[in-house]
Amino acid sequence: MARQQGWFALILALAIAAAALLATYGLQLGLDLRGGSQLTLQVLPAGAIKSIDQEQLESVKDVLERRINGLGVAESTLQTVGSDQLVLQLPGEQDPSRAAKVLGSTALLEFRAQKPGSEKEMQGLLPLKRQLEAVLAARRPGPKPAATNSQSPPQPPKLQELSDAERGQAFTALGLKIPPTSSELEQLEALQVEVNRRVLNLYGPPLLTGKDLTSAGRVQDPTGNAWEVTLGFNREGGEKFAALTQSIAGSGRVLGIVLDGRSISEATVGPQFKAAGIAGGAASITGNFSSEEARDLEVQLRGGSLPLPVKIVEVRSIGPSLGAENIRSSLLAGLAGLLLVALFMILVYRLPGLVAVIALSLYSLFNLAIYALIPVTLTLPGIAGFILSVGMAVDANVLIFERVKEELRSGNTLIRSIDTGFSLAFSSILDGHVTGLISCLALFFLGTGLVKGFAVTLAIGLVLSLFTALTCTRTLLRLLMGYPGLRRPTYFLPAHELPVGNA
Amino acid sequence: MTVAPSLVPEPRFRINRHRWLAWIGSGLACLLSLVGLGLCWLHPSIRSPLKPGLDFTGGTQIQVVRACGSPSASSGSNSDRGANLPCPAISAPQIQQELARLELKAEGSDQLPNLGSTNVQVLDKGRSVVLRLPALSPDQGSAVLEDLNQRIGPLQKTGSSIDTIGPTLGSRLLQGSLISLLVSFVAIAAYISFRYSGVYAFLALVCLAHDVLITCGLFAWLGLLRGIEVDSLFAVSLITVAGYSVTDTVVVFDRIREQRKALAQLPVVDQVDVAVDATLTRSLYTSLTTLLPLLALLFFGGSSLFWFSVALAVGIGVGSWSSIGIAPTLLPLLARR
Numbered sequence: 129m130a131r132q133q134g135w136f137a138l139i140l141a142l143a144i145a146a147a148a149l150l151a152t153y154g155l156q157l158g159l160d161l162r163g164g165s166q167l168t169l170q171v172l173p174a175g176a177i178k179s180i181d182q183e184q185l186e187s188v189k190d191v192l193e194r195r196i197n198g199l200g201v202a203e204s205t206l207q208t209v210g211s212d213q214l215v216l217q218l219p220g221e222q223d224p225s226r227a228a229k230v231l232g233s234t235a236l237l238e239f240r241a242q243k244p245g246s247e248k249e250m251q252g253l254l255p256l257k258r259q260l261e262a263v264l265a266a267r268r269p270g271p272k273p274a275a276t277n278s279q280s281p282p283q284p285p286k287l288q289e290l291s292d293a294e295r296g297q298a299f300t301a302l303g304l305k306i307p308p309t310s311s312e313l314e315q316l317e318a319l320q321v322e323v324n325r326r327v328l329n330l331y332g333p334p335l336l337t338g339k340d341l342t343s344a345g346r347v348q349d350p351t352g353n354a355w356e357v358t359l360g361f362n363r364e365g366g367e368k369f370a371a372l373t374q375s376i377a378g379s380g381r382v383l384g385i386v387l388d389g390r391s392i393s394e395a396t397v398g399p400q401f402k403a404a405g406i407a408g409g410a411a412s413i414t415g416n417f418s419s420e421e422a423r424d425l426e427v428q429l430r431g432g433s434l435p436l437p438v439k440i441v442e443v444r445s446i447g448p449s450l451g452a453e454n455i456r457s458s459l460l461a462g463l464a465g466l467l468l469v470a471l472f473m474i475l476v477y478r479l480p481g482l483v484a485v486i487a488l489s490l491y492s493l494f495n496l497a498i499y500a501l502i503p504v505t506l507t508l509p510g511i512a513g514f515i516l517s518v519g520m521a522v523d524a525n526v527l528i529f530e531r532v533k534e535e536l537r538s539g540n541t542l543i544r545s546i547d548t549g550f551s552l553a554f555s556s557i558l559d560g561h562v563t564g565l566i567s568c569l570a571l572f573f574l575g576t577g578l579v580k581g582f583a584v585t586l587a588i589g590l591v592l593s594l595f596t597a598l599t600c601t602r603t604l605l606r607l608l609m610g611y612p613g614l615r616r617p618t619y620f621l622p623a624h625e626l627p628v629g630n631a
Numbered sequence: 632m633t634v635a636p637s638l639v640p641e642p643r644f645r646i647n648r649h650r651w652l653a654w655i656g657s658g659l660a661c662l663l664s665l666v667g668l669g670l671c672w673l674h675p676s677i678r679s680p681l682k683p684g685l686d687f688t689g690g691t692q693i694q695v696v697r698a699c700g701s702p703s704a705s706s707g708s709n710s711d712r713g714a715n716l717p718c719p720a721i722s723a724p725q726i727q728q729e730l731a732r733l734e735l736k737a738e739g740s741d742q743l744p745n746l747g748s749t750n751v752q753v754l755d756k757g758r759s760v761v762l763r764l765p766a767l768s769p770d771q772g773s774a775v776l777e778d779l780n781q782r783i784g785p786l787q788k789t790g791s792s793i794d795t796i797g798p799t800l801g802s803r804l805l806q807g808s809l810i811s812l813l814v815s816f817v818a819i820a821a822y823i824s825f826r827y828s829g830v831y832a833f834l835a836l837v838c839l840a841h842d843v844l845i846t847c848g849l850f851a852w853l854g855l856l857r858g859i860e861v862d863s864l865f866a867v868s869l870i871t872v873a874g875y876s877v878t879d880t881v882v883v884f885d886r887i888r889e890q891r892k893a894l895a896q897l898p899v900v901d902q903v904d905v906a907v908d909a910t911l912t913r914s915l916y917t918s919l920t921t922l923l924p925l926l927a928l929l930f931f932g933g934s935s936l937f938w939f940s941v942a943l944a945v946g947i948g949v950g951s952w953s954s955i956g957i958a959p960t961l962l963p964l965l966a967r968r
Contacts, residue, residue, distance in 0.1 A: 225772065
């Protein structure tokens with residue numbers, strides 16, 4: 129009796145602790161339950177690096193984390209998965225395509241001076257480059273940056289158009305053939321790629337890179353139409369920048385700012401900097417950016433460039449209403465199902481059935497508390513795993529009570545029947561749970577994503593179920609048997625099933 | 632009256648008397664499943680035993696809900712203003728043709744996705760539309776969504792989802808699922824050989840194969856007749872079914888082993904009959920208590936769990952059948968006293 133009370137006190141203490149845990153930490157809901165999007169990024173080997181190790185993955189993660197923080201998306205999480213993947217979760221209604229763009233680019237910034245003797249070719253290329261940029265910007269889908277600012281004067285119309293004839297001219301000037309079955313957009317893009325390639329050819333080697341950056345910011349340019357990105361260099365970077373600008377000051381050659389192999393800005397340096405170059409360790413990129421573009425660039429530059437390129441391999445997004453609908457109906461269904469099970473247990477097993485329902489309620493409480501503690505992020509498959517583990521826990525109780533009934537039918541006393549029932553049922557309960565756990569292990573270590581969430585909740589449920597069936601149910605039942613008023617076989621079995629003379 | 636037989640009540644239900652019926656029933660179901668899987672494989676548009684979903688093939692799935700049709704959908708936000716109006720009629724081929732004309736921007740070195748191969752499904756009387764496309768980048772996905780909004784909109788802002796799975800990720804998922812299934816089979820067989828014997832392990836695996844085959848067969852037929860696809864949740868349900876099947880079988884085996892000594896003088900067939908009869912109530916009750924939450928999920932659960940629940944419910948039903956009707960009836964053939 130004293131032993132039972134000790135166990136009972138322990139179970140009670142655990143229940144209170146579990147409830148407190150749940151109340152403090154709460155449950156973490158997965159994206160499929162509360163809406164949001166999930167991006168999977170694959171880190172690609174590049175150059176001398178043939179396979180990605182943990183350290184490189186972490187360094188990529190660091191850079192991405194800085195960028196995410198810069199973007200100001202709330203409550204996002206970035207996790208490494210496997211040996212070469214990262215998973216970013218963006219809860220709520222946040223646009224995954226923008227995050228994808230900011231995270232997916234390497235953001236390698238280079239400052240390169242134009243090679244001497246190429247002034248003429250550059251002068252031919254730059255106007256076409258500007259025009260192409262303007263035309264493409266005007267055609268880009270989505271809100272136009274100029275339209276949001278009512279004060280901005282209308283853009284010169286000729287810049288936004290490029291007639292068929294002009295386009296043809298540009299193709300021949302660049303020595304390209306117009307691809308036969310291409311749309312206007314494709315032709316414009318092909319032109320842009322070629323112009324960029326030629327411009328890059330005219331630049332010297334990168335003398336200064338984003339590594340020497342200490343800060344990045346953005347300001348609106350004096351006309352108020354566009355944004356520029358400001359840069360601050362460390363001492364070494366400032367000196368390099370000064371030397372670089374000095375070398376081309378007053379020569380008419382340009383300083384190219386190259387981001388991920390794309391020339392994003394070309395600036396001339398006035399003759400007044402001939403003596404010392406542009407000193408002070410600060411510069412700005414004027415690339416006719418919209419405020420959002422400027423901000424994204426700023427975030428990328430401030431976060432540093434990625435040591436290895438990444439590719440976005442998966443995007444899953446779920447509208448929050450879909451998530452809310454899912455969770456409500458699944459939870460409701462789960463509860464209804466469990467209620468039916470409870471009713472069934474009490475009807476079929478009477479007093480021990482009631483005990484089992486109490487034990488199973490404790491079981492659910494412990495389960496949820498462990499989810500909050502670890503923490504396990506609850507997803508739809510996770511909920512399914514939970515419901516199934518409840519099924520297993522119920523099965524354990526059914527096995528025990530069937531055995532108890534059998535013992536009673538064969539004429540054993542009540543207390544003895546209970547004890548024998550528990551010990552006889554033990555081996556099949558153990559085997560069932562162990563085989564279940566084996567499947568969970570295989571799923572957890574070999575499965576991916578969704579499958580893992582299911583395996584985790586089912587495994588937690590199985591381990592707990594062993595504990596509750598063998599401890600909680602047993603302790604509660606024995607404690608109740610301490611009261612003579614409850615020690616009646618008819619509380620366990622209908623009277624007609626009992627052997628004569630025992631009822 | 633000797634002591635041993637008096638401990639054993641005459642079984643009310645003798646499974647081995649009906650064993651031919653059990654074998655024929657299960658054999659037919661297995662045959663039907665194999666035919667389903669074979670037909671699926673031969674079907675020109677499927678070409679695999681089960682119709683693989685997005686999770687395995689890779690690609691982009693866009694699901695949108697139009698802001699019309701259902702009066703309950705009016706949540707007061709601006710995008711849902713048209714919530715009470717009936718949906719203008721749309722047809723899948725029409726959307727498909729219009730999408731094929733949409734120009735997407737190429738990204739990096741990747742090939743431009745061909746929107747002409749889009750699979751369009753119109754659901755809920757035109758209220759929601761599901762598109763299956765080749766894998767799109769996030770920007771391209773938004774462009775398609777924007778295009779849809781213009782053609783069949785207004786769309787509910789909060790109801791849409793875009794899922795993209797890269798082709799390599801899809802095959803990795805398939806590989807992972809198959810490997811974890813096989814590994815768990817082998818590990819379970821090893822455990823049962825260790826706890827019982829090789830014959831029992833073999834029978835447990837026969838049951839397991841039987842249950843998994845019938846569940847797969849059902850989904851092969853569903854794929855053929857209703858276009859139902861299997862996703863990673865289906866793989867999860869198969870593994871769960873496998874686990875349940877083994878648990879169920881083990882309970883019967885445990886009983887046979889336990890009473891072997893007490894019933895040593897009876898033939899194996901009778902030993903099995905007694906064990907099955909003794910565990911019959913438990914088997915039925917357990918399947919019932921497991922099926923109750925599943926049925927609740929089936930009828931009231933979210934749409935995303937519907938086919939998952941179907942697979943589990945069928946698998947668990949078949950699993951408890953095989954633990955009563957297959958493993959115990961085959962045991963006397965294989966096990967000598």
